[in-house]
Amino acid sequence: MIAISDHKTGTRAPVAQQDDLLQKLGAICGQSNLLTGRQTSSYARDWRGQYPSHPLAVVRPGTTQEVSSILSLANEHGCPVVPLGGNTGLVGGTQTDGGLMVSLERMKRIRAIDPAGRTASVDAGVIVEEVNCAVERFGLRFPLAFGADGSAMIGGALSTNAGGANVLAFGMARALCLGLEVVLPDGRILDDMVALRKNNTGYDLKHLFIGAEGTLGLITGAVLTLTDLPTTYATALIGVNALDDGLKALGRLRRACGSQLEAFEVMPESYLKRLLGSQEAPNFPFPEVPGAAILVELASSSPIDCTPNDKGETPLIERLATELGDCIGTGVVTDAVIAHNAQQRAALWRLRDTAPELTKGLTPVVAADVSVPLDLIGEFEPSLQQSIRSMDPDALFWTVGHLGDGNLHIVVCTGDKSPEHMARVRNVIDETTMRFQGAFSAEHGVGIQKLESMSAFKSPVALDLMRGIKAVFDPKGIMNPGKVLPDRLPGTMHEK
Numbered sequence: 001m002i003a004i005s006d007h008k009t010g011t012r013a014p015v016a017q018q019d020d021l022l023q024k025l026g027a028i029c030g031q032s033n034l035l036t037g038r039q040t041s042s043y044a045r046d047w048r049g050q051y052p053s054h055p056l057a058v059v060r061p062g063t064t065q066e067v068s069s070i071l072s073l074a075n076e077h078g079c080p081v082v083p084l085g086g087n088t089g090l091v092g093g094t095q096t097d098g099g100l101m102v103s104l105e106r107m108k109r110i111r112a113i114d115p116a117g118r119t120a121s122v123d124a125g126v127i128v129e130e131v132n133c134a135v136e137r138f139g140l141r142f143p144l145a146f147g148a149d150g151s152a153m154i155g156g157a158l159s160t161n162a163g164g165a166n167v168l169a170f171g172m173a174r175a176l177c178l179g180l181e182v183v184l185p186d187g188r189i190l191d192d193m194v195a196l197r198k199n200n201t202g203y204d205l206k207h208l209f210i211g212a213e214g215t216l217g218l219i220t221g222a223v224l225t226l227t228d229l230p231t232t233y234a235t236a237l238i239g240v241n242a243l244d245d246g247l248k249a250l251g252r253l254r255r256a257c258g259s260q261l262e263a264f265e266v267m268p269e270s271y272l273k274r275l276l277g278s279q280e281a282p283n284f285p286f287p288e289v290p291g292a293a294i295l296v297e298l299a300s301s302s303p304i305d306c307t308p309n310d311k312g313e314t315p316l317i318e319r320l321a322t323e324l325g326d327c328i329g330t331g332v333v334t335d336a337v338i339a340h341n342a343q344q345r346a347a348l349w350r351l352r353d354t355a356p357e358l359t360k361g362l363t364p365v366v367a368a369d370v371s372v373p374l375d376l377i378g379e380f381e382p383s384l385q386q387s388i389r390s391m392d393p394d395a396l397f398w399t400v401g402h403l404g405d406g407n408l409h410i411v412v413c414t415g416d417k418s419p420e421h422m423a424r425v426r427n428v429i430d431e432t433t434m435r436f437q438g439a440f441s442a443e444h445g446v447g448i449q450k451l452e453s454m455s456a457f458k459s460p461v462a463l464d465l466m467r468g469i470k471a472v473f474d475p476k477g478i479m480n481p482g483k484v485l486p487d488r489l490p491g492t493m494h495e496k
Contacts, residue, residue, distance in 0.1 A: 018056070020077075021077050022056075025100075028061070028066055028069045028070055028073070029062065033062070033106070035058040036056075036057045039058070046090075046094065047088055047089070047090065047148075048367075050092070050363060051092035052095070053094065053096045053101070054096070055096050055100065059102055059103070060103045060105060064181060064183065064189060065189075067183045068187045071218065072187025073187075074185075079100050080099035080100065081218070081479055082095075082480050083214035083480065084102060084103045084156075085124070085152065086127065087156075088148035089156070089447065090367060090444050090447075090449075091441075091445050091447030091450060093446075099481075104155050105153075107124055108127075110131075111221065114195060115138040115140065117195055118226040119224060120135055120142065121179075121223045123154075124155025126154050127149075127153055127154075128157060129149050129150045131224065140226040141227060141230075143169070143176065143262075144162060145164045145263075146165065147353055147356055154224070158222055159212065159214050160211065161443070162443060163405075164443070165263045166262050167404070167405045168262060168405055169261065169262040169263075170262075177222055177225070178196065179192050179196075179206065180209060181220045182220065183217060185473065185474045185478055190217070193223050208469065208473075213446065213480060215470060215474070215480045215485070216470065231300070232299070232317075233316075233345060234338070235295070235344075235349070236296045236297075236321075236338040237293055238294050238296060238324060238335065239290030239293055240293075240332070240334060241292075241334060243291075243378040245291075245332050246264075247374060247375075247403070249294070250264055250404060252327060252332075253320075260316070262297050263295060263404070264403050266292055266403035267295070268291070268381060271358075271400040272284070272293060273398075274358055276289065278354075282354060283347065285337045285348075293351070295352050300316050305319075321338055324336045358411070359413075364422065365412065366412040366414065368409070368411075368429045368430075369407070369409050369444040370407070370408055370433045372406050372408070374406050377403070380432070381399055383436070387428050387432050388412055388425065388428060388429075391424065394415055395415070396411075397413075398410075406442075410429055430457060434457050441453070446484045448482060448483060452486070454484070454486045466484075
């Protein structure tokens with residue numbers, strides 16, 4: 001059994017205090033929902049296995065009121081609290097040594113669906129895919145789409161401000177949330193579950209909790225924005241010589257197709273070579289590997305777009321084919337293949353969705369998630385690759401991402417696995433990203449992985465304001481300590 005650790009002083013609480021806390025937690029949610037010792041093993045490992053945890057316990061509340069009682073008790077004991085959703089994060093956001101993990105897996109209620117208002121009110125433990133299953137019968141969907149949507153929970157998606165493939169059309173998780181229910185560190189419940197698109201009644205507090213990674217409070221419920229469920233997709237894979245050509249194709253498709261353009265996923269040559277050289281590589285439709293392959297997808301529910309004509313041609317697919325044909329004619333696109341059924345569409349998406357699997361057996365790796373302005377991304381990717389090769393010629397390197405919003409995911413697998421060398425690699429990525437006016441974290445969050453990046457590159461004023469907000473909401477510092485906000489270490493930028 002692990003003793004409670006004071007996250008500020010490093011001292012351990014008396015065993016009697018620990019036993020008292022565990023006994024009271026069991027009384028709140030039932031002994032079967034309080035896990036200790038070996039029972040916590042499946043919760044204590046992150047998806048990549050790079051940030052192992054040693055929690056005091058895992059508690060599984062079933063209601064918001066139980067969460068309130070748990071946080072009030074933890075605050076009284078000064079026990080660190082780590083909110084846990086689907087545990088699909090990649091930056092160590094749920095890592096703890098002696099803290100109390102609060103899993104929302106039992107909080108899975110769909111509270112209400114309003115088809116007219118196009119909203120759904122749900123518990124934070126509902127899985128993203130489950131929301132879509134619940135609203136599908138109304139011809140609606142929750143358009144947050146990313147690789148982990150079959151296991152990621154709504155609370156975690158909001159806490160990290162998740163992105164994904166549809167950001168181009170619908171924005172990140174922040175843009176898809178109208179209201180929140182949050183339990184504050186002292187146990188008070190903020191009920192801001194409003195289903196209104198216009199609500200100018202003072203500070204919009206929900207935006208403080210979205211993207212805060214559980215450092216200010218624990219999200220227990222949300223009001224989500226829904227959109228039409230597409231009845232037709234037009235999906236294609238295109239080849240381009242360089243990312244700048246991909247941006248030209250993006251501009252043309254945006255003008256021609258507007259909001260119907262939902263995804264524009266880029267797979268540069270570095271990624272394609274790694275993909276096609278892997279075991280069980282998906283079928284690749286082009287005879288040669290291009291400078292980059294881009295997955296393009298349009299979607300619509302309009303009968304005008306989705307009803308086949310007397311020749312059996314679907315207007316949405318024909319529109320995409322026409323625009324891509326013009327792009328080939330002008331030399332912007334070198335090759336293109338269009339999916340004409342669900343099976344072909346799935347095969348094209350498989351090329352992109354295989355990305356997480358390519359790191360299997362290579363961990364630990366340096367994985368980064370950056371964004372840069374679109375007009376610089378064509379220069380950024382080769383510049384970064386050159387910088388990495390200069391310091392580590394033998395490193396495996398590839399990028400893949402969301403070209404439509406300037407977000408690239410970077411993987412570097414080095415032969416030298418020492419923390420010092422991997423830190424140097426990350427620093428090269430960060431410095432190159434900042435030189436290109438970018439952000440060192442785009443959609444995965446900060447967690448513990450990017451604390452040094454926060455120290456080095458985040459505005460000192462912004463860090464001071466964040467610490468002030470943290471102090472107001474969580475004066476005892478129990479909520480997910482050690483995440484997002486770096487310590488005030490001598491010599492770091494924010495001390496200068």
